[in-house]
Amino acid sequence: MTTYYGLYGQKVQYLASDPTDVQIGQMWYNSTSATLKVRAVTTSSAWAAGGNLNTARTEIAGAGDGTQTASLAFGGRVSTTPQSATEEYDGSAWSNQSPLATARRFISGAGTQTAGLGFGGGFPTGISNTEEYNGTSWTAGGAMGTGRFGAGGTGIQTAALAAGGDPGPSAITATEEYDGTSWAAGGNLANARYSMGTCGSQTAALAAGGTAPTTGSEEYNGTSWSAGGTMNTGREGPGAAGIQTAALIFGGGPITAATETYNGTSWTADTSMNTARSGLGGAGTQPSALAYGGGTPAVSAATEEYNGAGTATTKTVTVT
Numbered sequence: 001m002t003t004y005y006g007l008y009g010q011k012v013q014y015l016a017s018d019p020t021d022v023q024i025g026q027m028w029y030n031s032t033s034a035t036l037k038v039r040a041v042t043t044s045s046a047w048a049a050g051g052n053l054n055t056a057r058t059e060i061a062g063a064g065d066g067t068q069t070a071s072l073a074f075g076g077r078v079s080t081t082p083q084s085a086t087e088e089y090d091g092s093a094w095s096n097q098s099p100l101a102t103a104r105r106f107i108s109g110a111g112t113q114t115a116g117l118g119f120g121g122g123f124p125t126g127i128s129n130t131e132e133y134n135g136t137s138w139t140a141g142g143a144m145g146t147g148r149f150g151a152g153g154t155g156i157q158t159a160a161l162a163a164g165g166d167p168g169p170s171a172i173t174a175t176e177e178y179d180g181t182s183w184a185a186g187g188n189l190a191n192a193r194y195s196m197g198t199c200g201s202q203t204a205a206l207a208a209g210g211t212a213p214t215t216g217s218e219e220y221n222g223t224s225w226s227a228g229g230t231m232n233t234g235r236e237g238p239g240a241a242g243i244q245t246a247a248l249i250f251g252g253g254p255i256t257a258a259t260e261t262y263n264g265t266s267w268t269a270d271t272s273m274n275t276a277r278s279g280l281g282g283a284g285t286q287p288s289a290l291a292y293g294g295g296t297p298a299v300s301a302a303t304e305e306y307n308g309a310g311t312a313t314t315k316t317v318t319v320t
């Protein structure tokens with residue numbers, strides 16, 4: 001009988017967990033999950049189910065600089081109740097961590113899993129509180145100059161950006177920059193908006209969509225905002241991942257599963273998510289992103305992992 005070893009020239013490893021240093025074409029058997037797996041390259045972009053959040057919620061935020069295998073999610077709401085729950089993702093499952101000091105919906109986020117930043121939020125009146133996460137617990141940071149909910153948040157803990165948002169009762173254009181201690185005024189958005197998808201860095205950010213559902217996007221250079229490309233689908237409350245010149249926008253309201261990629265000039269429709277929703281969180285890069293939570297309109301715990309065409313990914317081998 002012909003064996004895999006005879007055909008390919010390598011033995012199939014029998015392991016208790018997935019290896020961390022794998023090569024394209026490598027195959028192994030995971031005895032813990034009882035699955036045969038292979039490292040392959042995607043031929044087209046696709047969304048796949050990940051581990052569910054422990055607390056289903058919408059209007060959630062997270063560390064946008066996190067990765068598909070190391071992300072942070074916090075805040076949000078269940079029904080009309082603001083949440084303080086914080087969870088970390090390891091690429092397979094979410095685990096509960098120390099909660100925010102202040103429960104809040106429409107919160108904005110930035111940073112990484114071990115150096116996160118949560119700021120603003122509230123409804124119908126915005127709050128200015130900022131909290132910093134060190135991988136274990138939250139501590140108070142500097143207060144925003146203007147309290148607001150639904151601001152676009154991006155960057156890292158020591159160089160974050162808060163764009164637009166709504167202090168109540170209407171959206172604003174004001175942008176603030178955080179240096180790890182305090183917030184200072186930045187350049188104003190060209191268009192007042194809140195609940196937009198935002199990604200990139202403090203000096204090279206992208207804000208797309210927002211309330212009311214709009215197709216417009218804007219780019220920030222650290223000083224001022226300028227018009228970016230027009231999306232194919234207008235949306236508010238989408239998830240975002242990537243950088244200014246290689247971004248991914250997904251979901252949003254009116255409830256949609258639509259996904260688009262941005263190359264720094266124009267938007268292109270891509271593979272839709274499996275679950276249409278708005279108010280979701282996002283992290284990662286354009287070729288390797290993470291989407292979690294949101295409303296369908298019922299609050300969702302679903303997590304989806306995006307892999308762009310040509311991305312190395314681990315696949316489970318199924319036999320029928």
